[in-house]
Each structure stands twice: as structure tokens, then as C-alpha cells.
Amino acid sequence: MPVLDAPAYPVVDGIAVADVDGENQTCACGNDSYAADWYAADSEGAITFDSSGSTNPDEHTLCPACGRLYRNTDLFTGTAAAVARYDTHSPAYLAALEQYERDAYGKDRS
Numbered sequence: 208m209p210v211l212d213a214p215a216y217p218v219v220d221g222i223a224v225a226d227v228d229g230e231n232q233t234c235a236c237g238n239d240s241y242a243a244d245w246y247a248a249d250s251e252g253a254i255t256f257d258s259s260g261s262t263n264p265d266e267h268t269l270c271p272a273c274g275r276l277y278r279n280t281d282l283f284t285g286t287a288a289a290v291a292r293y294d295t296h297s298p299a300y301l302a303a304l305e306q307y308e309r310d311a312y313g314k315d316r317s
């Protein structure tokens with residue numbers, strides 16, 4: 208199994224709640240997916256645009272505001288416990304978000 212480049216992994220705390228139709232998710236930190244797009248992560252928890260829009264239950268969804276990582280399969284149930292939390296100040300995390308944005312939008316937005 209690849210090693211996650213996430214110093215805080217796995218710190219587990221917090222619960223996300225998805226509304227009934229699964230359209231919106233609210234993170235334990237208060238951020239919801241209407242306020243800021245959540246990011247996708249693969250089955251190893253690595254942040255990647257390749258997993259965007261995935262319905263693969265083994266893949267993950269990331270709250271970019273606090274770095275909490277949730278399993279898709281848990282979000283589908285309506286209540287998801289965070290399985291990990293990235294250190295949102297770590298260079299690796301910020302680089303992963305930048306790469307994601309480049310892949311998603313084809314340019315830097317900074």
C-alpha cells in the first residue's frame with residue numbers, strides 16, 4: 208500500500224452529514240459542499256481530480272477547509288465519520304490542492 212503523504216494521517220475525529228439526496232455534505236468543521244467544492248481522493252486517500260465525481264464507495268471525499276477525509280461509502284449513508292485528517296498547513300497538502308486545481312481548471316487560480 209502506498210504511503211500517504213499526510214503527516215496527520217490517520218487522525219480521526221469529526222462527523223460529516225449528508226442531506227437525504229446526497230447533494231450537500233456538511234463537514235464537522237462547518238464547511239459544506241455548497242460553500243466550497245469538496246475535493247476527491249482515491250481509495251488510498253490521495254487527493255486527485257481523477258476521482259472527481261466518483262461513486263466508487265472505496266474512494267474518498269476531502270473537505271478542503273479542514274483536511275478531513277471521508278469515505279464515499281460512509282457519505283452515501285448520510286453520516287460519515289472522518290477517517291483521516293490532513294495537516295492543511297503542510298506543503299504536501301497545499302501542493303496536492305494546487306495540482307488538483309490545475310487538473311480541474313487547467314490553470315492556476317492563485
Ligand SMILES: [Zn+2]
Pocket residue numbers: 234235236237238270271272273274275
Ligand atoms: Zn471540514
